[in-house]
Each structure stands twice: as structure tokens, then as C-alpha cells.
Amino acid sequence: MMTSITDDQHTRILAFLDRLLYDAQVRDAFIEGGADDPRVELDDDLRDAFSRVDLHELRLVGKRVRSEVLGGGIGTGAGIKAMFEQTLDLFHDVLGMSVHDIADEFIASPHFRSFRDVPFSPAGRGVMVPEAFYAFLVARPDLCTDPDVEPCAHHEAATAITAAVATGASATFDVALPGASWHSGVLCIHRHYPAGGGSTAQSSMYLAGNGRCVRGPATRETFEQVVNCLDAIAADENPEPASDHRMFVRIRQWGLVS
């Protein structure tokens, strides 16, 4: 049937399809100038494969992808617009960047590729959108010129990730956020946020497991008590000393372990 397509061509077709779907600059250039536009960098031998792309549909696809990343509909949670409300406000205030511009850059980045809501592809398991978005931000010093941006983004990412893990999302996603670890099936994140910009220093703890999540200010010492107790539970040991025992009771009350 028609012309032969080699494995190598097939791989490159998929790679270009990926760019059309997720890279707004390539997509816009394709819509403006077609497959011959030098900005799209489409190999000559692939042009036939993309000769029937309906440009109206392509434009809609791009809008829908961005809309789902911003407003929810892909992955966990309500989308980065709601999950990173404070961080995005900072971008707008400090850099004057629109939410759409940031979303387009994020979706085109390799960090968005680490988001995978279907764990069965050859790429294997991936992370959630909020974690991918946080990784995208910290890899871009030009976006984190305000000292408040990174801590704010970490807090919002940790909040979104623990909310999702509480609904069982760890069955689908890995969690690799800095400071995250698992103890007795509970996701544990602690972070000391230094004073910066208009905010004061604060340490916070984020825990999720067994359908519950617990978040709030906590010293590193308290967090380590929590982790020790969870490890003791995993090892079926009674925690010592007495202070740990009180934490043990509290963890049970929080419902983080069954």
C-alpha cells in the first residue's frame, strides 16, 4: 500500500507529531508556513506524512492541550492555574508573563515529557503535572529571579502532589520532588522555606497516605519523629521513647496508616 515507511521514518514521524502537539512555536510555524517552513525543521522524507494535517484542527488541538494543562482534564488536580495560583501571580507581577505564555513554554519543555498519566508506554512511569511544572521552573533561572518563586512553587507542588497521593495516585505516578520520601506507605515531604521577598521563614511538612493527607508548619525535628514512627510501624516495632509514642498515637489519629 503506497510508499514504504521505514522504522527510522516512523520514529521521526512520531517525534514530529509530538512536537506538533506540544510545541506551540513549531505548531504556529507549521500553521503559518506549512511543512516547508524552515522553522518547523521537518525532514524532506516526512513531508508526505504531514501533507494532510488539517490546520484548523491542529490549532484546536494546541488550544485544548494548553487548556487541559491549565484548567485540569489531564493528570491529577485542577490544572496548574489553580494548583500554582500564587506562583503564577508572582510571574505576572515580577516578569509580566501571562499564564498562557508560561504554559506554552512548559508544555514544550522536556519537563512536561516527564509527566505521564499512562504508565504503560515504553517511557514507563512518570511524574504528575505539578512535579513536572516545578522541575520546569527551577531549571529556568530566568523565571526564578524573584527569591519567592522557587519556595512558593515547591510549596504549591508539594500541596498538589500530596492531595493527589491521598487519592491513590501513586499507583500511576512516581514522586521525585526534592525532599520527598516514602515511609510505611506514607509520602513524607519536609522543607525549610527561608525568608525572602515578603515572606517569613517557615518549615513545613506534607504527608499523604491511606486516603488522607496532613500538611502544615512543622520543625525538622517533628518531621523526623514522624518518619521514625512510620518506619517503626513498617517494621512492626513499638516506637521509643515516650515522645515518639505520642507521635505514634497522633499518626494513627491522622489516619495516615490503617
Next chain:
Amino acid sequence: MKRLGMGLGLDLVWGERIGFDKAGGGRPTDQVLAFLDRYREQFDYMFVAFQPIDFGPLAAERYYKAYDTLFEAFGSDRARALHQTILNTGSAERYEKSDIAVFTNDLIARYGFRWVIEDLGIWSLGGRSLPYPMPPVLTEQGLAQCIENVSEWVGMLDAPLSIEFPGFTEGGSFLVGDLDAFEFFGEVVRQTGALATIDVGHILAYQWLLGRTGERMYEGLDALPLNRCHEFHLSGCQIVNGRFRDLHHGVLLDEQLDLLTYLLPCTTNAVGVTYEDPKFDPQGLLVVKSVPNAERLFEIVGRWSREQA
């Protein structure tokens, strides 16, 4: 398989009014139950389209309570099928299948699904879900990959797999590759032994995309695997600015009924015609705008069923 007649297809999203409630371990909403109470006798079989509750474990028992209630409301001894949404049959990549096969077979074992349907589409790329499933990559290599995928699924599932001609121009899909989609689909069906589901709206969307409108909508249909057609699907469609949209809003177009009427005599092995995603109010009544052509559909299918009886 014996001819069944008129089918009902429901895509029940968790948390929506026409969907499942998560509360109490899961159940169809009262709106869905009201609809089934009114109309179930007008249908001869039903399928439910799989929608995941969340990103938690892919375990069949998490769905038992909701599906038990749904099928009991339809009639526990009546024919039913499963419309899967996670087989990714049109994928241009090699996805791991075993977990999904176990999950699907557990559902087949519990509910006795007569067949499993899945669009021959790309539902995700590189592990990321697409806003709307895209048609497969219409190249020789894309065809080979689809044949491999579907063949594997045919062998892994404990019920016959019927692959559905994919949707086009949904505001979320476009053509990649230059093979004819009807020929491509026919080739996959012939090479894999899968059954074929023909969604009449999907066929028309492809025809419209190629400029085959009006009387030209009958062109090229010979390439479809009509002798393997197991089931037809019709869901609410609309022509917007000259584009054919498969909106699933319950209102069928005259063109869909005309094409169904044309295709039905061309098939000898079809078991049924499914009205997919009817829309209804909280009392379970079909939305008024959908009633005239829904009634026409029932008449067409009723006549077809009687002819063969």
C-alpha cells in the same frame, strides 16, 4: 453471534450528572437510574464505556459496586458489552498490555461481556493522554504497528474484540500519513481477526474531511470491512461551519440515519445498532431535541431486526 437489535451505549464519567457517584463505593447517579427505569425495555443490549475513577490502582473490584448497580438496573440477565478506552489499539508505540488485560478480563468474567469495543485510535502518546483520541498514523509502519497491537489484544482478551473506526475532526485530531483510512481499517480487521464496529458519525467525519459531503458521503465505503461489521454506533453529531463534529450530545443527524440505512443491508454479521450517549434530564426523559431522530433510529433498527427474525 445472534442478532440482538437495538443497543444502548453509556459513557458514564465519575462525578458527572450522567455518570457515576463516588459516594458509598460507587453507583450510577439517580439521573442515570431514572433513564434506565423509563427506557430499558426499548433496548436489547447495552455497553458501558470504561472511565477510570481516579489514578489509583487499576483493579476491577474498585468498579464492581457501580457496575453491579448499573447492570442490575438495566436487567441483570440481558446482553452487555464493554467499551474499553485504555487499550490504545491505534498506538504507534509498543505499550505494555498485561495489567490492562488482567483488569479487562476480570470485568469480562464478572459481567459476561459478550464483546469488547475499542476505537482504533491513539489514546496516548509517550504515556501522555491526548485530549481526544487521534486516528492511527496512516502509514505502512503505522499499519503494521496497529496490526501487531490489535492481534495481541485479540489474543489476550477473554471476549471478542471489536475495533471501532476512529473519529476524525473532533477539535482534537488530525490526519498523519497518506493511506486511506477505510482501507487501513479494513486491513487491520482482516489481518487480526478482530470484529469491526462502525461508528456512523466517525465515517461521516472522515468523509467530510475529504470533502465527500452530500451524495458523495457514500463514496469509498466499499473499502470498509462490512462483512466483519459486528455493530454500528450512532451518537449525537453536528455540522459546524462545514465540519462534522461527533459531539455525543444525543441529537442524531439525518445524514447519520441515511448512512445507517444504506449500510445495514450491506452487512450480514452485524448483531446490533447502538444509540450511544443519549442525553436525558433529571427525570430520565430524553432531551426534546433528540426525540424525533431517536424515534427514527428505533424504527430503522426495529425494521431491520424484524426482517432477519
